[in-house]
Amino acid sequence: MTDMDRLTDPERRLRDMLQHAIVPPSAPASLHASVDALARPHLGRDRAGGRRWLRVPARPIALFAGAILVTTVTLLVAVAIERRATLPEVAAPPDPPTTTLPTPGPATTVIARGGWTRDGTMWAVDWDGIVHLGDIDGQQWTTAGPMPTNAQTAPQFITATFGFTWQTESVADGETVIDIWVTHDAGGSWALRRATIPTLNGGTDVIAEVRFNNDQFGFLSVVAHDPTTSAGAGEACRRFETHDGGDTWNPVTPSVCLNAGTAWDLDGRTGAAMTGGADIGLTQDAGFTWQTATLPGLTATDRILVRAVGRIGSLVRVFASALGDPSATTSTEPGAATPTAPLLIFETRDDGVTWTRAVDGAAVPIAGPMQAFGPFWLRAVTRGPATDRSASQLLESKDAGATWSSTDLPVAGASQVTWLDSLHGSLSGVPLGDACARSGCGADPTVLFTDDGGVTWHQVPF
Amino acid sequence: MVADDTRPRIGGASAVADGHAVERAQTTDEVFAALTRRHVDDGFRLAWAILGDTQSAEDATQDAFAMAWRKRRDLRDPARFDAWFGRILVNTCREHLRRRGRSRIRQVEVLPEPGGGDETLHVGLRADIGDALGALDVDHRIVVVLRYWADLTVDDIADRLAIPSGTVKSRLHHALRTLHVELEDVR
Numbered sequence: 001m002t003d004m005d006r007l008t009d010p011e012r013r014l015r016d017m018l019q020h021a022i023v024p025p026s027a028p029a030s031l032h033a034s035v036d037a038l039a040r041p042h043l044g045r046d047r048a049g050g051r052r053w054l055r056v057p058a059r060p061i062a063l064f065a066g067a068i069l070v071t072t073v074t075l076l077v078a079v080a081i082e083r084r085a086t087l088p089e090v091a092a093p094p095d096p097p098t099t100t101l102p103t104p105g106p107a108t109t110v111i112a113r114g115g116w117t118r119d120g121t122m123w124a125v126d127w128d129g130i131v132h133l134g135d136i137d138g139q140q141w142t143t144a145g146p147m148p149t150n151a152q153t154a155p156q157f158i159t160a161t162f163g164f165t166w167q168t169e170s171v172a173d174g175e176t177v178i179d180i181w182v183t184h185d186a187g188g189s190w191a192l193r194r195a196t197i198p199t200l201n202g203g204t205d206v207i208a209e210v211r212f213n214n215d216q217f218g219f220l221s222v223v224a225h226d227p228t229t230s231a232g233a234g235e236a237c238r239r240f241e242t243h244d245g246g247d248t249w250n251p252v253t254p255s256v257c258l259n260a261g262t263a264w265d266l267d268g269r270t271g272a273a274m275t276g277g278a279d280i281g282l283t284q285d286a287g288f289t290w291q292t293a294t295l296p297g298l299t300a301t302d303r304i305l306v307r308a309v310g311r312i313g314s315l316v317r318v319f320a321s322a323l324g325d326p327s328a329t330t331s332t333e334p335g336a337a338t339p340t341a342p343l344l345i346f347e348t349r350d351d352g353v354t355w356t357r358a359v360d361g362a363a364v365p366i367a368g369p370m371q372a373f374g375p376f377w378l379r380a381v382t383r384g385p386a387t388d389r390s391a392s393q394l395l396e397s398k399d400a401g402a403t404w405s406s407t408d409l410p411v412a413g414a415s416q417v418t419w420l421d422s423l424h425g426s427l428s429g430v431p432l433g434d435a436c437a438r439s440g441c442g443a444d445p446t447v448l449f450t451d452d453g454g455v456t457w458h459q460v461p462f
Numbered sequence: 463m464v465a466d467d468t469r470p471r472i473g474g475a476s477a478v479a480d481g482h483a484v485e486r487a488q489t490t491d492e493v494f495a496a497l498t499r500r501h502v503d504d505g506f507r508l509a510w511a512i513l514g515d516t517q518s519a520e521d522a523t524q525d526a527f528a529m530a531w532r533k534r535r536d537l538r539d540p541a542r543f544d545a546w547f548g549r550i551l552v553n554t555c556r557e558h559l560r561r562r563g564r565s566r567i568r569q570v571e572v573l574p575e576p577g578g579g580d581e582t583l584h585v586g587l588r589a590d591i592g593d594a595l596g597a598l599d600v601d602h603r604i605v606v607v608l609r610y611w612a613d614l615t616v617d618d619i620a621d622r623l624a625i626p627s628g629t630v631k632s633r634l635h636h637a638l639r640t641l642h643v644e645l646e647d648v649r
Contacts, residue, residue, distance in 0.1 A: 015610040024510035039495035313613030
């Protein structure tokens with residue numbers, strides 16, 4: 001930032017007024033549809049035959065084909081007119097059947113996880129560990145191949161071709177070994193990248209997060225977990241980075257350890273996480289650099305989990321909630337209701353150097369991560385028991401958590417909704433473990449997706 | 463591949479993500495389609511901030527994307543899509559503002575009041591700010607929105623508008639003088 005860009009006090013007041021007063025609504029669905037429609041004529045069949053849209057051919061061929069087409073149509077019309085004059089009237093043919101996506105129902109393929117890539121394509125991994133990749137609309141799917149491991153821990157495709165998965169191999173002898181597999185060919189082949197890092201707390205360390213922002217840069221956080229409490233903020237942790245696609249992992253110094261995972265804005269650049277006690281880390285460059293500070297009004301013993309982060313201009317808001325009694329066990333039982341907690345809101349305008357606390361949002365039952373679409377608009381999931389569809393809902397607030405509306409989700413126990421943008425989201429199955437998914441638990445775990453902001457959901461059409 | 467642009471942007475898609483869309487997609491048009499899809503929300507928000515109502519913002523954003531498709535071959539570095547499309551969008555918004563005339567510029571939608579106490583300004587103040595922005599001419603309004611709502615730097619604004627930085631500063635200076643008068647009662 002140059003001197004020219006520093007704001008005077010009156011300018012800063014004006015900026016604050018404008019950013020609070022000008023709060024655009026979401027882009028209407030009709031606009032998304034229009035933009036998609038603009039793209040369709042330009043998208044053709046790719047080499048693998050995955051695309052179903054017609055590509056405009058090269059100009060000379062197009063002219064020749066066009067001439068043939070016009071001639072043919074003219075002849076057919078002339079013949080039709082002549083025949084119509086001599087033939088009796090016949091009933092008009094029925095309208096062609098409308099192509100619709102299947103609505104949610106019992107899944108033929110049980111899906112573990114799925115979502116959108118940054119390229120706008122879809123991916124899914126079923127419970128047999130088979131990778132399925134969808135096109136930009138999720139209409140056409142191909143089977144890429146098996147995952148490299150039986151573990152279903154956090155498979156994720158960052159782009160249409162680059163993905164990764166990981167599992168903790170061992171925690172012993174002062175070392176934690178994490179096996180990380182990466183693919184650069186859309187799941188066709190996988191390469192093992194093993195990270196060996198020193199343990200923090202004997203054999204009880206847990207990996208809080210493994211994340212790749214691209215095929216070179218990634219980081220992981222290890223937490224010295226106290227096994228007598230539920231995992232979460234407030235525990236010692238350490239962060240490691242790779243800049244060579246996972247070949248080498250080095251501790252970050254000074255270490256901004258992310259001990260409860262990171263919440264990210266939709267842009268993938270702005271992220272926030274508690275780093276211990278009341279301290280928060282904020283990145284605005286996709287995790288390359290972090291600014292740490294202490295949140296006001298909290299003590300070092302408070303256990304806060306960052307749920308979401310939203311930004312507009314210089315205003316960054318963090319939405320968090322307290323984890324509650326540290327002696328309580330983590331509530332992951334199939335019948336457990338989602339705990340209700342007040343939404344704590346903090347904001348910064350100086351890239352995370354100083355924070356102020358805004359008015360708390362309403363207490364809501366939130367399971368898993370929340371997604372912010374800017375500093376005022378939030379979506380979250382509340383999870384019901386695995387056998388009760390009606391209890392799982394998509395919650396939405398457009399006034400920074402003050403008031404909420406809810407929409408029923410079509411899958412019981414769902415807790416994973418990821419958003420590509422405000423309209424396109426995916427809903428992954430029942431996070432209750434392999435045994436429950438295989439035996440049914442009365443649910444039908446799969447990947448559903450929406451293109452209207454969660455109003456309607458469609459099953460992946462395998 | 464690493465991102466070297468650490469400054470906050472208007473929002474939405476990142477250079478990192480954009481770079482990957484570019485890197486991984488198979489054809490130029492597929493890359494472009496992915497980029498446009500990722501910028502719908504951001505584009506609409508900026509258009510809304512400039513134009514002040516949903517219908518105009520939707521029209522302008524759609525026009526801008528149509529223009530972007532026609533000019534897509536001019537985009538030599540897809541990692542620059544954000545700035546490149548931003549220029550198209552701002553120009554489209556300027557045309558919309560000029561077409562509909564000054565009188566309608568003063569109308570700014572007032573959204574329902576959030577229930578969060580001091581979360582936002584009250585409706586009356588929002589209307590005052592809308593009126594104050596409406597008192598600016600098109601070019602001054604645009605630089606104010608880009609500078610103080612979208613938090614762009616002076617150089618970035620100059621790049622978006624294809625004008626010298628000095629002109630941006632001059633427009634901001636005049637716009638602030640007008641806004642201070644318009645908002646005197648509410649400051």
